[in-house]
């Protein structure tokens with residue numbers, strides 16, 4: 001950097017995303033001619049459904065290429081309200097919905113709009129990589145809440161009670177979770193709700209972006225429905241990135257109390273402005289169109305999950321819990337760590353053997369790594385064969 005210029009204090013508190021870093025590294029090695037299988041990315045490997053692509057093309061042809069309302073078109077807000085009711089059981093209305101450039105932007109704006117220096121944000125670990133960095137950027141204090149495989153990577157009510165202080169501003173809940181697949185039941189949420197009721201200063205973000213990708217039959221449980229008396233301080237984040245293989249479209253939808261949705265919209269009006277008009281038209285088709293393909297995708301993901309869990313379990317020193325949702329396995333490699341020192345060194349060793357994965361420490365975990373099973377079975381089988389050979 002040139003003499004005399006510097007980064008802001010806010011940015012210097014933020015580390016780059018390690019999942020993106022690992023994906024970039026795999027791409028660079030491939031460009032050098034190396035054969036690398038990447039299991040580091042967080043997106044479905046399926047094609048975007050044809051009716052969604054057709055809606056995007058139709059929007060272009062219709063000249064739907066201009067600014068829209070900052071918080072999303074009326075049509076998409078209504079379609080998102082339909083999605084919240086049908087898929088999550090949350091009754092809302094378009095005035096309490098905001099459309100943003102991916103779920104990530106909604107989380108960014110919600111935290112930036114509400115967190116002041118010194119405010120504490122409770123984040124169950126292992127966590128999605130961006131949560132702590134966004135809190136750091138906002139000047140808040142990350143309060144990690146450690147979970148483990150034995151407890152299903154879920155926080156307990158006692159843990160929550162012990163972590164809350166008068167400075168607690170948010171609890172970030174992610175179910176099904178990235179990177180563990182942890183999924184909270186109605187009973188889990190009711191117990192957390194009991195605690196939250198006693199602490200009115202705490203807002204809750206329920207990041208349900210993976211809710212359509214669950215492998216245990218039954219209704220998805222979400223805090224705004226399980227504890228309706230808390231709904232006025234719950235922001236539910238969802239979208240089409242994962243459920244409809246639309247990561248590149250950059251559309252997320254959120255619902256919550258009107259004051260918070262309005263605050264997020266104020267920030268959005270000065271950052272990105274409206275989400276892309278063409279992507280919004282595609283997202284309307286995603287929410288309003290057929291949903292039956294999801295059943296097939298879940299079947300495929302479930303079969304891959306079972307295959308990966310069995311193959312990883314057969315490698316001495318590795319264990320993985322069976323994730324209930326999303327498409328990741330958080331693999332424990334604790335018995336092997338003495339050979340590597342830390343999980344970053346282990347992951348670099350695996351990269352040398354042709355597989356890109358992400359170290360658990362990138363997610364606030366330890367002694368292991370995350371793989372994504374959003375890849376076809378041939379790739380998964382070969383990747384796990386390479387991991388086995390690298391660790392033999």
Ligand SMILES: Cc1ncc(COP(=O)(O)O)c(C=O)c1O
Nearest residue numbers: 042102103104128178239241252
């Ligand atoms: C837990 C979680 N929340 C939110 C997002 C953001 O998704 P997007 O911004 O692509 O819609 C992701 C993406 O990886 C995620 O894993």
